[in-house]
Amino acid sequence: MVAGPLPAPSGPGKDRLRLWIRLLRATRTIEAELRERLKKEFDTTLPRFDVLAALYRVPEGMLMSDLSRFLLVSNGNVTGIVDRLVSEGLVARARRNGDRRTSMVRLTEEGTKSFATIAAAHEGWIGELLGKVSEEDARRLTGMLTSFRSNWEGRE
Amino acid sequence: MVAGPLPAPSGPGKDRLRLWIRLLRATRTIEAELRERLKKEFDTTLPRFDVLAALYRVPEGMLMSDLSRFLLVSNGNVTGIVDRLVSEGLVARARRNGDRRTSMVRLTEEGTKSFATIAAAHEGWIGELLGKVSEEDARRLTGMLTSFRSNWEGRE
DNA sequence: ACATAAAACTTTAAGCTTGAAATATCTTAC
DNA sequence: GTAAGATATTTCAAGCTTAAAGTTTTATGT
Numbered sequence: 001m002v003a004g005p006l007p008a009p010s011g012p013g014k015d016r017l018r019l020w021i022r023l024l025r026a027t028r029t030i031e032a033e034l035r036e037r038l039k040k041e042f043d044t045t046l047p048r049f050d051v052l053a054a055l056y057r058v059p060e061g062m063l064m065s066d067l068s069r070f071l072l073v074s075n076g077n078v079t080g081i082v083d084r085l086v087s088e089g090l091v092a093r094a095r096r097n098g099d100r101r102t103s104m105v106r107l108t109e110e111g112t113k114s115f116a117t118i119a120a121a122h123e124g125w126i127g128e129l130l131g132k133v134s135e136e137d138a139r140r141l142t143g144m145l146t147s148f149r150s151n152w153e154g155r156e
Numbered sequence: 157m158v159a160g161p162l163p164a165p166s167g168p169g170k171d172r173l174r175l176w177i178r179l180l181r182a183t184r185t186i187e188a189e190l191r192e193r194l195k196k197e198f199d200t201t202l203p204r205f206d207v208l209a210a211l212y213r214v215p216e217g218m219l220m221s222d223l224s225r226f227l228l229v230s231n232g233n234v235t236g237i238v239d240r241l242v243s244e245g246l247v248a249r250a251r252r253n254g255d256r257r258t259s260m261v262r263l264t265e266e267g268t269k270s271f272a273t274i275a276a277a278h279e280g281w282i283g284e285l286l287g288k289v290s291e292e293d294a295r296r297l298t299g300m301l302t303s304f305r306s307n308w309e310g311r312e
Numbered sequence: 313a314c315a316t317a318a319a320a321c322t323t324t325a326a327g328c329t330t331g332a333a334a335t336a337t338c339t340t341a342c
Numbered sequence: 343g344t345a346a347g348a349t350a351t352t353t354c355a356a357g358c359t360t361a362a363a364g365t366t367t368t369a370t371g372t
Contacts, residue, residue, distance in 0.1 A: 013283040015294040020186065020282045022301040027183040028228050030176065035330085047358060065320060072184050074360055079322055081358080101320045101367045126176045127169040137300055138171040144293055145178040191360085203328060221350060230330055235352055237328080257337045257350045 030129050037125055042118050047073075047081050049122070052090065052107065052115040061094065061106030090114055186285050193281060198274050203229075203237050205278070208246065208263065208271040217250065217262030246270055 035046050054070050055062060062070070068078045082105055085091035090111030093103040107115065130138065191202050210226050211218060218226070224234045238261055241247035246267035249259040263271065286294070 015291050016286040017279055017282050019294040019298045022298050026301050123173055126173050130172040135171050138175040142175045142178050145182045
């Protein structure tokens, strides 16, 4: 998967395989760096940050299943992360009258402040880590990935 | 992190942030699909496949620390994955005369055969999943990611 | 109304992941 | 030759991750 300096493969489809390998390595490298900085600077993790970021956009809150879908992770996974965020006081579960199976998850005031701080640093890090990508390349690449994504929407 | 349809952010550095979010979402989507297929079709996992792929390139074997560096994961992580591959008979540890701290890890015959089969399917899946990316775009994107990567070499 | 199905969520078991501490071996400096 | 440090690896605790099974609540069909 994360193959690197291979005896360059060739043949049909090899260009896409190579692209995938590069994509994966680049993503993992950046992810590792972000994870490390989140830990060192804010004593938190990427999954927690992801959840906070998702909730920050929606003051009224989200259902667990919305979070799961949005973050592309399993239901049970979200349960654990939200549990920890609740115990840290950054997030709150609110029972709903209409449907007692569900609860709205939203940021607490502390969670909102905390996320704002971390997000500012995060944006700076990304600017630094992707610094060598020109703005033009960034937009072009984003475009390619977007069209790729639309090819995938509603797959499962 | 995996933010999606946000009220599109704007300002300096926002293009790179958006690029990162897209990159991460695309990678995770493909990764999830590969993981699922590896499980369903071959009853294995992505990390195991990564290790087999790394070893396949080097018949004489690799040290644990080489594997760790190459795969961009921690030392302790590799220990666990290799342990499981050994117990499955796909990989073998060989003590070395020179340095008794280290051992060479290499594919067994069964491991080699197993990987060849899985890798063929894997390449097909990538061709399918990235099918909408033209060969030309694939090469261009790969180029961008490569220059990005060289910006990162020898960071840590 | 009542059984059945569907939906939202949690729990569980197994495996992946990291950073830090512990072991064992080798190298270097005196 | 021996102490001190460097290397290679494993172990450990905590957390992330998934798929599958379980629980509770709501919706549907008759």
